[in-house]
Amino acid sequence: MNKTININIDGFAFKIEEEAYERLNNYLETIKQRLGHDEEANEVIADIEARIAELFHYKCQGGTVSLSDVEEIIHTIGEPTEIVDEEDAEFDSSESKDTSSSSSTYVGKKSLFRDPDDRFLGGVCAGLAAYFDVDPLVFRIIAVVTALMSFGVVAFIYLVLWIAMPKAKTLGQRIEMRGGMTFKKMGDNIKDEYQAVSSKFKEYKNKPNYQRMQNRANKTGDAMASGLHQVLNIFGIILGVGIVIWSVLSIMGLVGFFAFKDTLLGLAVTDGNHFIASVPDRFLSHLDQSFLMVAALLVVGIPFLVILYLGLKLIFRFRGHGKMVGFAALILWLAGIVMVFFTGVRIAKSFEETGGLTERHTLKETASEAIYLQPTKADVGHTKRDYLMDINHLELFTQDGDLQVEGAPIINIAHGDSFSMVIEKRARGLNDEDAEFNAKTTMYHWSQNDSILYLDRKFVVAEEALVRNQKVIVTIQIPYGKQLEVSPYLDRFIDEY
Template sequence: MNKTININLDGFAFKIEEEAYERLNEYIETLKNRLGNDEEAREVIADIESRIAELFHFKCQGCTIALSDVEEIIHTIGEPSEIVDEEEAETQENAGKSTSSSSSTYVGKRSLFRDPDDRILGGVCAGLGAYFDVDPLVFRIIAVVTTLMSVGVVPIIYIILWIAMPKAKTLGQRIEMRGGITFKKMGDNIKEEYEAVSSKLKEYKNKPNYKRMQQRANKTGDAMASGLYQLLNIFGIILGIGIVIWSVLSIMGLVGFFAFKDTIMGLAVSDGNHFLASVPDRFLSHMDQTLLSAATFLVVGIPFLVILYLGLKLIFHFKGHGKVIGMTALILWLAGIVLVFFTGVRIAKSFEQTGNVSEQHSLMASSAETIYLKPAATEANGNNRDYLMDMDHLELFSADGELIIEGAPVINITHGDRFQMTIDKKARGLNEEEAEFNAQNTVYNWSQNDSIVYLDKRFIIAEEALVRNQKVFVTIQIPYGKQLEVSPYLDRFINEY
């Protein structure tokens, strides 16, 4: 059981715990030591004691004042170190012995604070005015004018300063905001801040119609507060409903896209060209697509779910485990980021290994003196194809709603004893087997009619293979003594002859 003491403070009787009394007495004595013992300092001490008495009377009417109450009030008014620094107090005391003017002025460090007592929005301009000892109206005019000229830049700067500048809550912070104050001004500040309104109310309470007007004012104030609360509540519910509808539609759209992405991508292009649906299958494995879909859902979907939760909380005002939900959402979102990185590394590794498939064909001997190389007539429908894009040495087309991926072969001409052709197909993959599979499913067509060899100008990557840097090298060996004639349409594909 804590021991209690009865004290009288500024004409009020209070019952206070012994620990709380010792803390309060220590606080006031420290203030007296730091402020000095002249008339103005004593006025400041008296004003602070009066303010403490008012706060005690407000917080504990008939109850015992605890140590926590004293600590809270000291935090509100400010610690002695916040009001007068110890070194500055000693300097002031020593200077007071030689001059009388220095003893009445406390000169401390000047810091940026937002002024809550002279604010229109956040008190930034008022804080800047106090810091630079300039009328805040100057900064407000500058802010308005530059806002009109800067097209929204100044409001962003204002918001940043609002966040960065702390609010001057205690008396010490208010003094520090102005960088210096006389004891007289300090006392005036306390009087103006804490006693002016109460003194007027005391005079007004003596009037006979005060209680009747007070009751009416209380009822009116309660009605206005209730109306304002209801209005804000309705606005919050409407805002919450809008947020919930928007987030639900966004989540449904996201889920629907992943569930029916092939159909959606197919319908995205008109005239029956549904090639977009096959694009992921041509460049990514099913595992990569699954991992990338999961990662995208986490990265994009988690914020929508958090917004949905906030909207529901705004509507129903339920008490949820906000920290737990927030941490869980953050962990899942970071997991999505990690999964995106992991999938990207996996896709990059699918180009590591190189596979090579070689096909050797013996050509029919011809009695003709000249061998002719001509392009194959396999592009009769080439005019019906729509060019899409280039990708490295490959070209993408759409034909009859299908995606076609083609590349240009490299043709080499050599001379030897035999009339033969070798086709080397190369591709990349996650491992050697996969790379050889991608190379094997690279289609290159050719044919021969006596002394004429028809060569395709393009090779095609089959649907079964992933696009992995496929290349085709064609080597034709011409027998000695034979002449070679190459069609102009094949000139650009032939390396040397």
């Protein structure tokens, strides 16, 4: 014979066995101790009590509440350890009074679920973000960046996760997805669950076979949930190992490329001739090259490091500062983007100013009735050249394994009282001084032998100067009464004569 007592829950009176009352009272007191005593915690307790009262109405229907009934209802709602992890939520009553209720978060068991409340496609990124405690934006940026670089591999992984990860539908699954929940969010979810359960109980409570079906469903669901949990754990470890291997190889490849880029480009592009490595030196300053290298490492390397971190977390299930790591990674990645933009603006500004240098030469008078323009002998008999590219009328080529930059001069012919020549060198730069230096270091050779004027067909941009739209304009003044004869090698540089 069991002793019974009368209790009141949520305004409803129930007759309950003393042993069942002690179990229920201990259950509610444990939850109260762990949640604290602030206003929102009390609202959560009230919601839980309301749901218990509804379940008592359905199960007992005016009869006595037994210990088995209480145990079944506690199993339905969940043990306190499923709501709050005791080791991770240690705070006394004084702390709970001083702490803002809106910021209190409790951590418990975590599992991978798709988040249907915060999704663009299937909720995979949001579910991973909830599991690793980072902002979903981090996973979405990583997914977009890596999808463009992986030739469909990331898209396939996303599809597999979409199929393998179940969608978080119930309160327990949403709590388990995040490993914890704020008071307010927990209260809202319990209210939703309470309303849903109430309507279902009212609909099915008169069916005689409902209890038998419910018991079978509970057993089947428990077995399936346990098996699915094990499968997800194994799948998570396998996926984590694959992610770690892929990210480590990618990071090693990235570091190796920047460390040995000169040799790799020389072998891949120029069959072992390493002059290709000096091409950036002709267009970019060492400071700009350093900025671009650091920016590339940040923009490309940070997603790989984050993926490596997530892979390790999938394997070892360690607790980490996910939000802090995600925020720091996002800041560094954005810093790389800013550095790329800043360097691009700096390079563009290096073409902003125009400077020049003018050389005036008085040529020796000649008794010959004709003046001859001939190319220099060295220019005609140059060795074999390998053409690389043409940029704004400047030609990049290799000669005897060395990279050189040349341009064609503009030759103007004028008539006057004297025999003279003006050579004007122009270039662009970051400022007037820089532009003048790029122009002054441009090399153009000429010489005179009586009535023959020898001119280079090309001017050379010196190695110490950056390629900045260099030009050479040669103006030759022919005395009146003199004829001009131009070599076929030079006539294409003169518009009219």
